[in-house]
Amino acid sequence: MTLLSATLGRILPRYRTVAEWAETYGKLVAAKPIQAKTKQNRANYIRRLVAQFGARHVGAIRPHDIAGFIAEVHAQHPHLARRMMIEVREMFREAVNYGWIDRDPCHGIRTPRVRVARLRLTLDQWAAMHDYARRRQPPWVACMLLLAVVTGQRRGDLRKMRFCDVWDELVAGEPLPHLHVEQEKTGTRIAIPLHLRLHAVGFSVGEAIEACRLYGPAPDGANAFLLRKSTGAPPVGPSMSWRFEQALEMVTRPRDRSADTDPPSLHECRSLAARLYHTQGIADVQTLLGHSHASMTELYKDDRGLDRREGKWRTVSLEPTPGRAGVAA
Numbered sequence: 001m002t003l004l005s006a007t008l009g010r011i012l013p014r015y016r017t018v019a020e021w022a023e024t025y026g027k028l029v030a031a032k033p034i035q036a037k038t039k040q041n042r043a044n045y046i047r048r049l050v051a052q053f054g055a056r057h058v059g060a061i062r063p064h065d066i067a068g069f070i071a072e073v074h075a076q077h078p079h080l081a082r083r084m085m086i087e088v089r090e091m092f093r094e095a096v097n098y099g100w101i102d103r104d105p106c107h108g109i110r111t112p113r114v115r116v117a118r119l120r121l122t123l124d125q126w127a128a129m130h131d132y133a134r135r136r137q138p139p140w141v142a143c144m145l146l147l148a149v150v151t152g153q154r155r156g157d158l159r160k161m162r163f164c165d166v167w168d169e170l171v172a173g174e175p176l177p178h179l180h181v182e183q184e185k186t187g188t189r190i191a192i193p194l195h196l197r198l199h200a201v202g203f204s205v206g207e208a209i210e211a212c213r214l215y216g217p218a219p220d221g222a223n224a225f226l227l228r229k230s231t232g233a234p235p236v237g238p239s240m241s242w243r244f245e246q247a248l249e250m251v252t253r254p255r256d257r258s259a260d261t262d263p264p265s266l267h268e269c270r271s272l273a274a275r276l277y278h279t280q281g282i283a284d285v286q287t288l289l290g291h292s293h294a295s296m297t298e299l300y301k302d303d304r305g306l307d308r309r310e311g312k313w314r315t316v317s318l319e320p321t322p323g324r325a326g327v328a329a
Contacts (some may be wrong), residue, residue: 152270
């Protein structure tokens with residue numbers, strides 16, 4: 001702590017150090033209703049910022065200081081640089097809100113752009129993988145692929161689904177069975193109708209659950225996991241991802257692989273579900289995926305040039321936009 005921060009800093013917060021503000025800011029982050037893993041990641045970003053700026057007065061940080069630091073990180077770790085910029089922007093915005101500084105030194109600094117290097121999963125790939133899994137992999141793998149694409153849920157949420165998560169919800173006064181998912185990442189609660197059918201794969205959510213019931217014994221009855229090994233225990237997350245990667249490698253031709261891009265991951269089933277349901281005409285894809293903002297759902301619906309690379313044409317629809325019927329062109 002400098003002499004200024006120990007004296008003037010008692011009266012004027014801008015003379016306190018970034019490390020002192022980071023201690024207060026870290027408590028704000030820790031109190032947020034976010035997942036423990038997210039809190040841990042953000043704490044790591046804060047530590048990196050303290051290592052860079054900790055001894056300096058919080059009011060002395062200038063835009064070129066932050067831009068230079070982010071540029072250094074971006075040269076080695078582009079994705080990390082993007083996350084760091086988001087964190088430093090939030091950190092100094094809160095400093096303004098709490099009266100430590102009068103101006104935000106992040107103003108005008110752009111968040112680094114990161115080239116998307118992961119390919120989207122195609123329907124043909126998924127179908128080939130599902131067929132391969134049925135023939136060559138443990139029975140829970142094919143069910144995992146099916147659940148992932150008809151529900152659009154994340155790996156952790158697929159893993160913890162149980163038969164007892166199915167119960168009735170009143171829809172237009174009638175009790176209809178729904179699969180209930182409390183998302184691990186966000187805590188969002190979603191009730192998915194069992195009659196929701198993904199026409200592209202020929203299965204409904206209810207039929208996917210029934211496939212999980214039939215593939216092997218469920219010793220715990222209603223409390224049994226939908227995805228379970230022969231012991232009744234659910235597969236671990238890394239095993240789920242590894243089985244997905246194994247199936248993908250077996251059905252992908254060598255000439256379709258690229259050293260410049262990463263192959264699709266299990267998480268890409270969420271994007272495939274979003275794209276297929278959107279094409280089918282299901283309007284509420286955002287609720288299915290559990291996104292708070294429509295902009296995030298739009299990212300999942302983006303095929304990242306997949307149709308163009310496959311030579312497909314996008315047909316212009318003549319159907320009116322909901323709520324705009326009769327509007328003249």
